[in-house]
C-alpha cells in the first residue's frame with residue numbers, strides 16, 4: 001500500500017505579477033527518491049520554500065503526513081530536514097562544532113548523533129578532525145549541509161540544488177550518499193536540479209516543472225523507455241511490415257505507436273537489411289530514421305522546444 005507523505009492540491013504562488021507556481025498537484029510517497037527538475041526560475045525553490053514553511057501559498061493546499069492547516073503543518077515540519085541552496089555554516093568552526101551548535105539549537109539530547117551523522121555522510125575524523133569549515137571543498141560543505149539536515153533523522157529530506165557546482169566525482173559521491181540514506185534509513189528524498197542528467201540514476205521518480213507548471217511525472221524506467229535509441233519506421237502497411245520484420249528478420253523488440261510508426265529496438269545497425277526485406281515483401285517505406293533522445297533533448301522537448309537553452 002502506498003503511503004503518501006506529502007500532497008499539494010492546486011498549490012499556487014504569485015509574486016506580484018509573477019506566477020511562480022501554477023496549480024501544482026503532487027503526491028510524494030514514502031521511501032522514494034524524487035528529482036524535481038526545471039530550469040532556473042521554473043519554481044523549484046518556491047515549491048520547496050512552501051513545503052518547509054519559509055513562504056506561504058497564494059492559494060491551494062499543502063498536506064504533510066496527512067495534516068494541513070498552519071499549526072498542524074508547523075508541527076509536521078519537524079519530520080522534515082532540508083538544505084536550501086548553500087548551507088549556512090560557521091566557517092571558523094570544525095564540522096563537529098557546527099553540528100554541535102545545531103544540536104543544541106534544536107534541543108537534540110543525544111550527543112552521539114553527531115558522530116553517527118558525520119559517518120553517514122562520509123565526513124569522518126580523518127577528513128575533518130581539526131579542519132575549519134572554511135578549508136572544506138564544496139563537496140565537503142554540501143555533505144556537512146546534509147548532515148545538518150539529517151541531525152534529527154527526518155523522514156523526508158529536501159535538498160535544493162545539492163549538486164550545483166560539484167565536479168563529476170562530487171556528483172557520484174552525492175549519488176552514493178543519497179542512495180545509502182534511502183536504503184539504510186528509508187528516508188524519502190526530494191532533490192531539485194536544473195540538469196536532468198545530474199540526477200539520472202540517483203532518483204527513481206522525475207517531476208518536470210517549467211514556468212511554474214508541472215509538466216510530467218515519470219519513473220526511471222519510463223524515462224529510459226522514452227530515451228531509448230530505436231529506428232522509427234513508417235510504412236504504407238503496418239501489419240505486412242510487422243509480418244516481414246518478425247518472420248524474415250526475427251525482430252521481436254518493437255513497439256507500434258498510435259500513428260502507425262514502428263519503433264524497432266534491435267537490428268539498429270541494419271537499416272539496409274530492414275529496407276531491402278520490406279521492399280521484397282512489397283511494403284513501401286515512407287520514413288526511416290534513427291531516433292532516441294538524450295536526457296537533455298527529451299527534457300527540452302517536454303518543456304517546449306529547443307528554444308529553451310538549459311543553463312549550466
Ligand SMILES: Nc1ncnc2c1ncn2[C@@H]1O[C@H](COP(=O)(O)OP(=O)(O)OP(=O)(O)O)[C@@H](O)[C@H]1O
Pocket residue numbers: 015018019020038039040041042043044045046047194
Ligand atoms: N521573492 C520573490 N519575489 C519575486 N519574485 C520571485 C521571488 N522568488 C522567486 N520569484 C520568481 O518566481 C519564479 C520562480 O522562481 P524559483 O526561485 O522558485 O525558481 P527555481 O526553479 O528555483 O530556479 P533557480 O534554479 O534559479 O533557483 C521566478 O520567475 C522568480 O523570478
